[in-house]
Amino acid sequence: MAVDADGLKDGDEAPAIRKPNLKLWAGLTALAFLIHIPLALFYAPEDVAQGAAQRIFYIHVPSAWIGFLAFGVVFVCSIALLATSKRKWDDIAAASAEVGVIFTLAVILTGPIWAKASWGIWWTWDPKLTAVFILLCIYLSYLALRQYVAEPLRRARFCAVLGIVGFLDIPIIVMAVSWWRGEHPSSVLVKGGMPHKDLLVLMMGNLTFTLLYITLLKTRIYVNALKRAKQEEVAG
Amino acid sequence: MNETPMTVTYVVWGYLVAAALYGTYIVRLVIKMHRLERGDDVGPR
Numbered sequence: 001m002a003v004d005a006d007g008l009k010d011g012d013e014a015p016a017i018r019k020p021n022l023k024l025w026a027g028l029t030a031l032a033f034l035i036h037i038p039l040a041l042f043y044a045p046e047d048v049a050q051g052a053a054q055r056i057f058y059i060h061v062p063s064a065w066i067g068f069l070a071f072g073v074v075f076v077c078s079i080a081l082l083a084t085s086k087r088k089w090d091d092i093a094a095a096s097a098e099v100g101v102i103f104t105l106a107v108i109l110t111g112p113i114w115a116k117a118s119w120g121i122w123w124t125w126d127p128k129l130t131a132v133f134i135l136l137c138i139y140l141s142y143l144a145l146r147q148y149v150a151e152p153l154r155r156a157r158f159c160a161v162l163g164i165v166g167f168l169d170i171p172i173i174v175m176a177v178s179w180w181r182g183e184h185p186s187s188v189l190v191k192g193g194m195p196h197k198d199l200l201v202l203m204m205g206n207l208t209f210t211l212l213y214i215t216l217l218k219t220r221i222y223v224n225a226l227k228r229a230k231q232e233e234v235a236g
Numbered sequence: 237m238n239e240t241p242m243t244v245t246y247v248v249w250g251y252l253v254a255a256a257l258y259g260t261y262i263v264r265l266v267i268k269m270h271r272l273e274r275g276d277d278v279g280p281r
Contacts, residue, residue: 041251052244052247053246053247056250059250102261105257106254110253113246113253114246114250116246117247219266219269220265222269223269226272230275
């Protein structure tokens with residue numbers, strides 16, 4: 001197993017930068033969006049209580065779930081990094097954290113627009129909303145930590161610990177409404193019993209945003225590999 | 237709540253804001269990738 005000068009293990013062979021098939025992934029993602037957006041805006045039935053405002057649900061909830069998936073990937077890769085010190089786990093965790101922050105930002109931005117239409121207010125410090133805000137802060141801290149620790153092995157280990165601890169906020173978000181009530185509706189995972197058409201559009205949304213996540217993750221990992229190669233070349 | 241033009245406006249804004257966020261991130265990432273492939277950008281870590 002090759003151990004680089006920075007302390008992280010590269011695997012049995014020198015790492016070669018392979019460009020992922022981004023055109024294929026981007027094409028699949030674009031196709032999924034072309035199906036999902038009309039379904040969400042025109043096919044999904046109008047909610048009796050909320051009217052058209054409920055259609056924000058079909059981008060808000062998949063963004064939240066895929067944000068959780070991204071931080072789940074950070075969690076698993078962080079454990080693997082601490083166990084093996086292999087660079088690939090740190091690379092995947094770093095890329096997934098950044099992409100997860102974008103998905104969580106989408107949740108934080110679309111949520112208040114839906115809230116204003118449904119509740120008449122942009123934001124309230126409801127337990128679930130507060131827990132999501134804390135999640136965003138944790139992973140912004142994770143990205144900041146990556147910039148401030150210079151030594152690669154220490155950076156990878158510190159971030160792995162934060163990635164593991166930060167993930168503990170996700171079960172709190174999912175269960176927040178059951179534990180503390182508040183303004184936010186229950187998670188559909190907890191509540192269950194969605195009408196068939198709504199569920200179909202939601203599942204299409206989850207598939208679409210999963211494809212977007214995979215495309216962004218692959219691109220980010222590739223960009224990070226190119227950047228490291230360039231920095232090593234400059235450093236001599 | 238009944239469907240009103242105002243409610244529809246919120247839906248449009250919701251989708252536009254999400255598109256702007258994801259779109260901006262994608263464009264920045266693609267520009268960075270092309271610069272690195274050309275070899276003219278190192279950038280921060």
